Amino acid sequence: MKKISILGATGSIGTQTLDILREHPSEFKLVAISVGRNLELARKMITEFNPELVSVQEYHDCNTLKLEFPKTKFTFGDEGLVEVAVYPSADILVNAVIGSVGLNPTLQAIESGKTIAIANKETLVTAGHLVMEAAERNGVALLPVDSEHSAIFQCLQGEQEKTIERLILTASGGSFRDRSRNDLEGVTVKEALNHPNWSMGAKITIDSATMMNKGLEVIEAHWLYNMPYEKIDVLLHKESIIHSMVEFHDSSIIAQLGTPDMRVPIQYALSYPDRLPLKSSQRLNLAQIEKLHFQEMDVNRFRCMKFAYEAGKKGGTFPTVLNAANEVAVAAFLDEKINFLQIEDMIEKALSKHDLILNPDLSIIQEVDKETRQYVYSLL
DSSP: OEEEEEESTTSHHHHHHHHHHHHOTTTEEEEEEEOTTOHHHHHHHHHHHOOSEEEESSHHHHHHHHHHOTTSEEEEHHHHHHHHHTOTTOSEEEEOOOSGGGHHHHHHHHHTTOEEEEOOHHHHHHHHHHHHHHHHHHTOOEEEOSHHHHHHHHHTTTOOGGGEEEEEEEEOOOTTTTSOGGGGTTOOHHHHTOOSSOOOOHHHHHHHHHTHHHHHHHHHHHHHTTOOGGGEEEEEOTTOOEEEEEEETTSOEEEEEOOSOTHHHHHHHHHTTSOOOOTTSOOOOHHHHOOOOOEEOOTTTSHHHHHHHHHHHHOTTHHHHHHHHHHHHHHHHHTTSSOTTHHHHHHHHHHHHOOOOSSOOHHHHHHHHHHHHHHHHHHO
């Protein structure tokens, strides 16, 4: 039995991870979780799964839950995230938090020898060189949870890195894929959150609408698969049936297909190298679908994709700036402080203002992240 800890248990990936644990109680046991501020859902999880350790965001919430569940250990804040990440009895850490807050706990978990099921793409975007170096040094596996990276990971089983010609990430196009840039003036938060294919959290759904999500995935793929950016392509695929593809130097292309269900890549990361049945997932019926559609990605239409490629190729601290500026801008849009197109404007301004620092250590990354956020806040 594998013992699981989850950072971000109350979010979209976290709750779907718990679906997997429910379906396979003899395979997995939940031992530690972080739940942020969602005490209502946390109470249900504690009652159902009886984890040994629970971390919340606020100190007073920690005390509240201690009184209700005296047999459970509680902790809080950034230190609490690290406690969950390195919890001694856990075998696998599912990093499902949103944003760069997941970076330090991930590095600490790697140092403690945990297998990492990584859904927190910002960790690799912000400090991919540090994460991959630490994973290699400690002999730790990073197993992708994003559907696109899981697809590539599955396509590469039994293959050699030297035979890879290119990686092809597919993108649904998000909520506004059928709209021109002129049509994006005045779009609402509600419209942006209406994703046509996937059920995801608010931040990642907005990132999908701006295509920043796919840009971050390009940077993530660069680190996970040791691929130069020139060999990572993005293809618009509205049905989200082909989750990604790998082209090899003999011109063969291997693709991974399935219905849009995040529980499939989550379960594969948890069960790897084995596969478990997933009875609750809808089966793919290609005869019923009949047609699949593909379009070339227009980086002038989706400017965040262009920013991501540029930041990734420059390297150093530029991806840190890209991610930090995006997090603040998206939060501002969700709070209705800026309009949709201003997300791009703020990211562009932050990137234009920044002076590159190559090979940054963790302290420099954290400082650049902080300075970028302060700058974008000042634009508000």
